[in-house]
Amino acid sequence: MLDKVNWIFIALAVVSLFLAVERTVRLKDQRETVNHQAMSVTLLTIGVAASAYGTMTLTASFYNFGLAMWHGLLGILIGALEVIVLTLRFEQIPRLTLRLALVRSGLVTLVLFATWPLGFAWAPPISDLTKIDPLNPAVVLHIAVFHLYIIWGLFQLLRLSFSRVPREFGRRPISAVALVMVGFGCAGFIWVNSVLGGSVLIGIHQNVAIIRDPTGIFLSLCVGGAALLGFGERAWAAIVTRYRLWQLGKLWEVSGHLSSSELQLRMQLPASARMQRAYIEISDALSTLRVDTKHQLTVQEVAVLLIHGETTDDRLAPTISQALPPRSTRLEDLHMIHTLAKECRKGKKRELFSWLHDDR
Structure with missing residues (x-):
């Protein structure tokens, strides 16, 4: 039947x-x-x-x-x-x-x-x-x-x-x-x-x-x-949000570690809220962390400094935001953050490959 x-x-x-x-x-x-x-x-x-x-x-x-x-x-x-x-x-x-x-x-x-x-x-x-x-x-x-x-x-x-x-x-x-x-x-x-x-x-x-x-x-x-x-x-917005979180992950981790942010609260938030928090924390870190330089740095150079934790407490030194190429709008700031996040991911991969090669 x-x-x-x-x-x-x-x-x-x-x-x-x-x-x-x-x-x-x-x-x-x-x-x-x-x-x-x-x-x-x-x-x-x-x-x-x-x-x-x-x-x-x-x-x-x-x-x-x-x-x-x-x-x-x-x-x-x-x-x-x-x-x-x-x-x-x-x-x-x-x-x-x-x-x-x-x-x-x-x-x-x-x-x-x-x-x-x-x-x-x-x-x-x-x-x-x-x-x-x-x-x-x-x-x-x-x-x-x-x-x-x-x-x-x-x-x-x-x-x-x-x-x-x-x-x-x-x-x-x-x-x-x-x-x-x-x-x-x-x-x-x-x-x-x-x-x-x-x-x-x-x-x-x-x-x-x-x-x-x-x-x-x-x-x-x-x-x-x-x-x-x-x-x-x-569903597409959720996928895009999680992908962007992954893109920002390494930069967020490094900048948060250097600026002593409360990372443990992140997983308690929904993806959209975590992404907004990522942008805020990264922007705050770039505006407060300082680097010992006398000239403007490229995004690649800043990524290397962040990965190695090469920041300074000298109040006369420029902040990372000041050392980066100038931006005039919020959209340019977001593009800069994503470019810096991409370079941080590349830098970590290069370090890993170099460590594996030296280990052999």
């Missing part, structure tokens, strides 16, 4: 429900907004509807209950997606526009559930709508409303996704890629629903397997794009 379960949709249900719980916990202290509510409804609806679809063959003999849940809940899902689209299009959604979206979703859901007992509940087990013959008025209305509402809702999301791509590429390329993925996924589902819905209503027999084969790809694009849109920027 388990071999009849569509495990891809079961996996989608589990992921969606997990994301719904994670989002609820993460945003519990934030002000409730229309977007937050619509996202929660979307994730919960996907979780329940995907579970119904994944087990549809098991429930087909029970008044085609899985089919009814799958189709009926998609009315709610498309309505929630429409609200999300509105929150992205408008800073403040017009009340009439929001109410129309909710009423439209409610009416479609009502029609889908109302036509279920008349068309499917007492019919033989149905796992493929394209094989229903003959069609009765309830089934025709159900299929027409179901496919047309899906096509209309996905088209709104498709239009929004591609309209935002040019603006996002310059600011947030990960979000732009995510929108492209969602857009192509929606376009694929629009094609599938147009062909299947039209074929059933017109009475043209199609090779359903060929038409439905790419749905796994379309679903992966939509889910993957949505996940990337939700978590991609944060």
Whole structure:
């Protein structure tokens, strides 16, 4: 019996429900907004509807209950997606526009559930709508409303996704890629629903397997794009932050050791806070540590002095910041810190190779 379960949709249900719980916990202290509510409804609806679809063959003999849940809940899902689209299009959604979206979703859901007992509940087990013959008025209305509402809702999301791509590429390329993925996924589902819905209503027999084969790809694009849109920027920021911490690590360690900083507190902070602390401590060290020199030093020379701990307590000697090439902006200071950090890493590697060679 388990071999009849569509495990891809079961996996989608589990992921969606997990994301719904994670989002609820993460945003519990934030002000409730229309977007937050619509996202929660979307994730919960996907979780329940995907579970119904994944087990549809098991429930087909029970008044085609899985089919009814799958189709009926998609009315709610498309309505929630429409609200999300509105929150992205408008800073403040017009009340009439929001109410129309909710009423439209409610009416479609009502029609889908109302036509279920008349068309499917007492019919033989149905796992493929394209094989229903003959069609009765309830089934025709159900299929027409179901496919047309899906096509209309996905088209709104498709239009929004591609309209935002040019603006996002310059600011947030990960979000732009995510929108492209969602857009192509929606376009694929629009094609599938147009062909299947039209074929059933017109009475043209199609090779359903060929038409439905790419749905796994379309679903992966939509889910993957949505996940990337939700978590991609944060994940990339975390990766970049940790990479920059690694870049600064040797310089931070050396400067902290020479200036007697409290290094033990660093690991108790999140990565973003540690990076800010690294910049502050390194800047403070460069502004307080002094070197015995009468001329301006190169970054490579300063790195060698720091690695060997060659600083001085002479108050008349210039600070490392003064000995380095002049900078005029905060951005130039940050570039200098990263250049100095790079030279410190190189210097440590050279010392290690030299020690290994002498040891031999």
